Amino acid sequence: MSDEGYEMQYVQEAFDTNWIAPLGHNVNMFEKELADKVGARAAAALSSGTAAIHLALKAAGVGEGDIVFCPSLTFSATANPIIYQNATPVFIDSDEKTWNMCPDALEKAFDKYPNVKAVIVVHLYGLSADMDPIVEQCKRRDVAIIEDAAESLGTYYKGKHTGTIGDYGVFSFNGNKIITTSGGGMLVSHNEEKIAKVRFWATQSRDPARHYQHSELGYNYRMSNVLAGIGRGQLKILDQRVQKKKYIFERYKRELEGIEGIEFMPDHSWNEPNYWLSSILLKGKVRPIEIMEALEHENIESRPLWKPMHLQPYFRECDFIGIGAAEDLYHNGVCLPSDTKMTDDDLSQVITIIKRLCSRG
Structure with a gap:
């Protein structure tokens, strides 16, 4: 088997x-x-x-x-x-x-x-x-x-x-x-x-x-x-899943990295990620909500990065130590579609939508 x-x-x-x-x-x-x-x-x-x-x-x-x-x-x-x-x-x-x-x-x-x-x-x-x-x-x-x-x-x-x-x-x-x-x-x-x-x-x-x-x-x-x-x-198929997640991330990065205002999640020599979700930061005119709404219009789901806990109503009384980097990531980040069942055509559709939006921006 x-x-x-x-x-x-x-x-x-x-x-x-x-x-x-x-x-x-x-x-x-x-x-x-x-x-x-x-x-x-x-x-x-x-x-x-x-x-x-x-x-x-x-x-x-x-x-x-x-x-x-x-x-x-x-x-x-x-x-x-x-x-x-x-x-x-x-x-x-x-x-x-x-x-x-x-x-x-x-x-x-x-x-x-x-x-x-x-x-x-x-x-x-x-x-x-x-x-x-x-x-x-x-x-x-x-x-x-x-x-x-x-x-x-x-x-x-x-x-x-x-x-x-x-x-x-x-x-x-x-x-x-x-x-x-x-x-x-x-x-x-x-x-x-x-x-x-x-x-x-x-x-x-x-x-x-x-x-x-x-x-x-x-x-x-x-x-x-x-x-x-x-x-x-x-x-038994964990390693195969990691390879597919990596393939998805590398395809996004190859196609989108050169676009002004798009930064990919960080990579370091000491880190071998499983690429669970391919995520980007938007530092130009195009905002995360525009990406998410453009994809949603084509019935494609994407998400913002996690909303920091110190901004959550339930935890508002808790202390936070830092300078606000977590907030910057939240406000500028988007998690792109990353399911291992995605085909090359699916990836092409997402990439085309983002390129079209960024060219207008």
């Missing part, structure tokens, strides 16, 4: 063995295969990437009143679990050279808040953050690092998979990710004891007793055996 089509085999196995619940061979094997793929010692398959961040915070000892640093330019699922733990998020600005957490802003945040419990680092749109200075700062202060690699499965930083550089790594298998289980996530770590504890919490913290006994607060966060089967099949 080719690598395509394994999903149905593993799903059928779950039904044939009558293991449909959040237990079973697929769950165990998906954890092992994902951990082996990225080079982590242990993994816990969970119901979502958000659940994985939540339990990573809990495993890191984050509790009521603790401060957690988090990038401002990210999706709310990165920040919400901080609130689940009754902790306080402090949002860190972006580095325009990476689009991810700015090490200089992080240093200033540490100066202002020396008693920090954890730092969440996001690898945005499949671009690795510059981890070395971030790791150095956190190690110097004995602060846990949680990598939100929800968008960066298959991305490398200096030869290492994102998600395996800090203390905990989080992956998402939501329907829009590079591989999917329709919904689901994974927490990885080199600390096998912590991952075992996460599995315990994720299965309602049921004590190993004959009767139903719970000595700790638990959660219904485990991945089902059916979805894990889909994940096992999808994992």
